[in-house]
Amino acid sequence: MIALDWIVGITSWASIIAGSAFMVIGAIGTLRFPDFWSRVHAVSVTDSAGMLLLTLGMCIQGGFTLITVKLVLIGIFLFITGPTATHAVANAALVSGFLPRGADRTIVSGEKKEIIKPKATSRKRKPSKAKK
Amino acid sequence: MFATAAVALFIGMVIVLARLYAGPTLYDRVLAGNAFGTYTVLFIGILGFLTERPDFLDIALLYALINFVGTIAILKYFRYRAIGDTSPTPNGMPAENGRLKDQGAKS
Numbered sequence: 001m002i003a004l005d006w007i008v009g010i011t012s013w014a015s016i017i018a019g020s021a022f023m024v025i026g027a028i029g030t031l032r033f034p035d036f037w038s039r040v041h042a043v044s045v046t047d048s049a050g051m052l053l054l055t056l057g058m059c060i061q062g063g064f065t066l067i068t069v070k071l072v073l074i075g076i077f078l079f080i081t082g083p084t085a086t087h088a089v090a091n092a093a094l095v096s097g098f099l100p101r102g103a104d105r106t107i108v109s110g111e112k113k114e115i116i117k118p119k120a121t122s123r124k125r126k127p128s129k130a131k132k
Numbered sequence: 133m134f135a136t137a138a139v140a141l142f143i144g145m146v147i148v149l150a151r152l153y154a155g156p157t158l159y160d161r162v163l164a165g166n167a168f169g170t171y172t173v174l175f176i177g178i179l180g181f182l183t184e185r186p187d188f189l190d191i192a193l194l195y196a197l198i199n200f201v202g203t204i205a206i207l208k209y210f211r212y213r214a215i216g217d218t219s220p221t222p223n224g225m226p227a228e229n230g231r232l233k234d235q236g237a238k239s
Contacts, residue, residue, distance in 0.1 A: 013133055020140035023171065027144035030151050030167060036160055039151070043167045046144070054137065054174050058181060070189040071177065074196060078170060081200040085166045092207045093159040 012060040019053030026050060037100045040090050047082035051075070134182040141175045162206055169199030 022045055029042025055075035062068040148171060152164035173192045180186040209215050 016133055016137050020137045023144045023174070024140050024147075026167070027147040027171075030164060031147045036157060036163075039160060039163060043163055046167055047170060051170060051174060054178070057137075058177055061181060062186070067186045067189060070193060074173065074177065074189065074193050077193070077196050078173065081196070082166075082170060085200055085203045086163070088204060088207055089159055089163050089166065092162075092211055093157075095211070098157070098159065 008060055012057045014057075015053045015060070016057035019050045019055075019057060022046065022050035022053060035100065036093060036098070037090070040086060044083065044086055047086060048079070051078050051082065134178055137178050138175065138182055141171055141178060145171045145175065158210060162203060165206075166199065166203045169195065169203075173199070 026042050026046035029045065030039055033039045033042055052075065055071055055078075059068050059071045059075075062071060145168060148164050148168050152161055152168060155161040155164055173196045176188050176192040176195065177186075180188040180192075205215060
């Protein structure tokens with residue numbers, strides 16, 4: 001039984017520490033990345049890896065109780081809705097004509113083919129235009 | 133262990149709030165708000181374990197539900213400028229100014 005306690009402690013420690021690291025890394029990426037589309041990529045790290053590892057660690061700590069059932073429910077729900085919400089945000093940004101930097105392509109909207117020129121989305125370029 | 137996770141989640145929440153404040157576009161802010169909701173759900177769960185009263189998990193589940201619905205509602209509002217009926221009118225656009233279709237026809 002002592003070995004079992006060791007295993008439980010080590011796995012929950014490892015998953016919770018790794019999940020915390022992923023959450024902090026995703027937050028730093030959300031702040032530091034230069035573009036909206038790369039920020040989507042940074043947020044997806046917290047939505048999948050960090051959330052799953054933290055929930056797994058809390059489940060191992062909870063044992064076979066009602067707490068674990070609730071945690072599994074939270075995990076399943078966040079695992080479905082997190083990427084769905086991120087995809088909805090990215091899709092809304094794309095539909096509103098907000099293209100990635102350097103992207104130049106035709107978007108078929110209805111019957112018309114219209115070419116949308118890319119907007120500069122970096123933080124560094126916009127203030128220089130505003131100053132002029 | 134739980135204190136470490138709580139501190140890490142708190143730092144992450146502060147950083148994401150900075151992005152929420154400084155986001156240059158609407159979609160950055162919506163994305164940061166959604167991420168902040170995920171952080172809050174996990175923070176509530178960790179806090180329940182930290183205080184050895186894991187009864188807050190119901191609140192965390194409820195917060196996860198409301199967060200998803202709120203994100204979709206914000207996106208829908210800024211796309212169609214209406215939360216209710218957004219079925220397209222004959223000219224291909226949703227009802228004007230957020231009114232329902234029959235109300236728009238009367239005025």
